[in-house]
Amino acid sequence: MIQTIYIENQIRRHHRTEQILTKFKKNVDIVYCDHYGEIFNIKSQNFKIQKKKPALILAKKVGKKIHDIPKSFSIGGKKNYYFSHMLNCIYDCEYCFLQGKHMSAHYLLFVNYEDFFIEIEKKIKQNCFEKSYFFSGYDCDSLAFDGITGFIKSFFPIFKRNKNAILELRTKSVQIHEILKYKPIDNCIVAFSFTPDNISKLIEHKVPSVKKRIIVMKKLADAGWKLGLRFDPIVPACNFAKIYENLFKNIASNIPEKSMHSISFGMMRFPKKMFKKMIKENPNKRITSLPFENRNGIYSYNKKIENKLENIITKKLKKYMSNIPIYNCKV
């Protein structure tokens, strides 16, 4: 429950700011600031304490809004970009890199979506001879906060009219009612992230259960939406092959292959600085016991374990979902 909203003075009269404020009760505290950095970028903040009661910060995004993604993280395209209309997430996954990425756990929402649209359409125009892929779930879960942000009704129309672009909406949320208001848009992929049920229960705090996520995937599939499966990160655990096999089997028995656009998976990986910060702030979390090693500045599992896990995942995925393209997101 958000109790405090910080608003940059320059967008206090922005139509989206006013729209967002109508979604909160009157007893929410509003504090105006000159720049979101005064709150969000302050050093010595305690991420863990803030995560218990994050505030919402409404701001204007200036500068570059669309960023390149390494080719190895693609889902079939050559031109891959991500954009972040929001930073930080309502969920609390112990492996999430966001806890080491920003100084603050507050939700930072950039309300000037129209400036994002301009840059997205500019990129699409630049790449007119090939498809451009846009990923929206890098710094937040776009769907989980949709009730406040209005992400779906704002961004989907951009892709509906630009068929030469693909939008991946990556989520763990089950709030699909806004999506279901639309007829399926072929170039909008709703991609669900999973870890096996027992792992999810242990380390993905506040995240809807695997069962609930599969139910909403089925609803979207029945409605004709293209879906994605994301197993990123892959988490080593007891009975690894068995629990991942059960997850794949469960999904495959509920979701028809024709509804699937792609599958991707990847190992846990963190830049050194982020990894150190995460460990410092969460010394007792389970992921600290995983076999990480520094590989050229990136902390990930050692090569031997990585190869072993990759082989198991690929083999099991092919067993249950043989006709769906599989992408391994490697550093």
Add this chain to the structure above:
Amino acid sequence: MHKTNEINIVVAMKREATPLINYWDLKKNSKKFYSNKKKKINLIISGIGKKRAEKATTYLAEKTNNNSFFLNVGIAGHKNYKLGEIILISKITDNKNKYSWYPSLLWKTKIKKKPLITVAFPKIRYTTDHLYDMEAAGFFKGARNFVGPEKVQCIKIVSDNKDSSILNISSKKIGNWIYSKTSVINKLVNEFLKI
């Protein structure tokens, strides 16, 4: 009171401090420094003005453990608020250089939250919807050198407004206003120390 954390309270004047000293049974350590080791409360009387507040806060911070919580309690003016009303400060701006601090608002409380401007001289005309005081910016500058925004808070009691200027303030009134809010302040202090 929480068992492990310590709270450092900075108050400008003796007449503001007395009700708190009595409520928490603080013992005098030196002329301006009081504490109750069992309750883990330290209180310092800084004197009026942001420079004095900063100096006193730094003194307390250096004297106490590095996990301490910092609280500024005092009087402030506001255009419309009733005399004696208690406010939790949501933003502190130094009127001289316009720098602002934003204490994290993580607490379960129905107390009104408002921004405050620290001025060098007492305010007679209230031009904005902010509270006005003379210490909070110095206190924040001092405390934030030692701890994050979750551990620095400021509580003000309204002492003057557009119908009752600073000229009507008396020592007795200040004592009474703070005294009437001591249990509310104590409740908030307990909330602060839960983090």
